[in-house]
Amino acid sequence: MLDAVADLLLEAGYDGLTIDAVAARSGVHRTTVYRRWRDTGGLLADALDAAREVPWEPPDTGSLAGDLTEINRQIVAALTEEPSITAALIAASFRSPAAAAALRSFWEDRYAIAAIVVERVAPGVPARPVLLASCAPVFYELVLLRGPAPGDELAERYARLAAASVSRSGAAP
Amino acid sequence: MLDAVADLLLEAGYDGLTIDAVAARSGVHRTTVYRRWRDTGGLLADALDAAREVPWEPPDTGSLAGDLTEINRQIVAALTEEPSITAALIAASFRSPAAAAALRSFWEDRYAIAAIVVERVAPGVPARPVLLASCAPVFYELVLLRGPAPGDELAERYARLAAASVSRSGAAP
Numbered sequence: 193m194l195d196a197v198a199d200l201l202l203e204a205g206y207d208g209l210t211i212d213a214v215a216a217r218s219g220v221h222r223t224t225v226y227r228r229w230r231d232t233g234g235l236l237a238d239a240l241d242a243a244r245e246v247p248w249e250p251p252d253t254g255s256l257a258g259d260l261t262e263i264n265r266q267i268v269a270a271l272t273e274e275p276s277i278t279a280a281l282i283a284a285s286f287r288s289p290a291a292a293a294a295l296r297s298f299w300e301d302r303y304a305i306a307a308i309v310v311e312r313v314a315p316g317v318p319a320r321p322v323l324l325a326s327c328a329p330v331f332y333e334l335v336l337l338r339g340p341a342p343g344d345e346l347a348e349r350y351a352r353l354a355a356a357s358v359s360r361s362g363a364a365p
Numbered sequence: 366m367l368d369a370v371a372d373l374l375l376e377a378g379y380d381g382l383t384i385d386a387v388a389a390r391s392g393v394h395r396t397t398v399y400r401r402w403r404d405t406g407g408l409l410a411d412a413l414d415a416a417r418e419v420p421w422e423p424p425d426t427g428s429l430a431g432d433l434t435e436i437n438r439q440i441v442a443a444l445t446e447e448p449s450i451t452a453a454l455i456a457a458s459f460r461s462p463a464a465a466a467a468l469r470s471f472w473e474d475r476y477a478i479a480a481i482v483v484e485r486v487a488p489g490v491p492a493r494p495v496l497l498a499s500c501a502p503v504f505y506e507l508v509l510l511r512g513p514a515p516g517d518e519l520a521e522r523y524a525r526l527a528a529a530s531v532s533r534s535g536a537a538p
Contacts, residue, residue: 328505354498354530
């Protein structure tokens, strides 16, 4: 069922993601789909919750800039693969409050897990702002500015800026 | 006419922004609206181009962190005012390629003007990445994570991180 949601979202966007289409694609009776999810926002939210169950290990390259670059590379890859389920979910989040809430939970979950990359080099420095300073420009450039995908260069540029801001605060190299 | 576009976008979102509704609201004949803009994406793009014509002066507070904080405060204000035309335009940009292109031009224009705040304290440091490192987390927190609006705290946090990364590079205080 969740595969059917992902397929439809990629093929036809949020407009093509109807309960009927999900039922037809997945072979599950539409009454069952309706009873379980009520609307497409609920379907999207469930699909994202399923993605959260997939274990994710933060990188450990030996340096903060290296770890942040690796995380940014994963974000660049997720946003620029063709088709991108992440990009489709972000677009859908502007139509479905349930999808928006699920996307937020998914990201906050990932930032909580990733906090260790800041904490192990800079104990006492709040990790989340550093992670967001590194990751947010990648989302902004690719999702909101819809820039050409400059790949690794983009990933590394903002990782280095964020890492430099931590070193500067004197907490750790 | 452009006021009618803004009003409709705020009232009913992109779905409510039809050529017919714009014609009715603005009192311009629908044939004229069709001939001039063809579709709602064109209307949105024109509305944004009009916004670009409004002169904007980058802040000059005496410090890079201060200037970046002031820019971020303006972004927080634009995104959290009720209703927010900026937030509505961002949502619409996921439905209309013309609106997305116009939004991108508007922002790139602003970053080009704002480059002076980096250049006057750190000549030789590329300004755009520093501006984006400061501004992008504000967009990400408010637009994509849809966080509660923490106002000035959010504006200052990322401005200081971005400013610290410049000082760290040794270019200038």
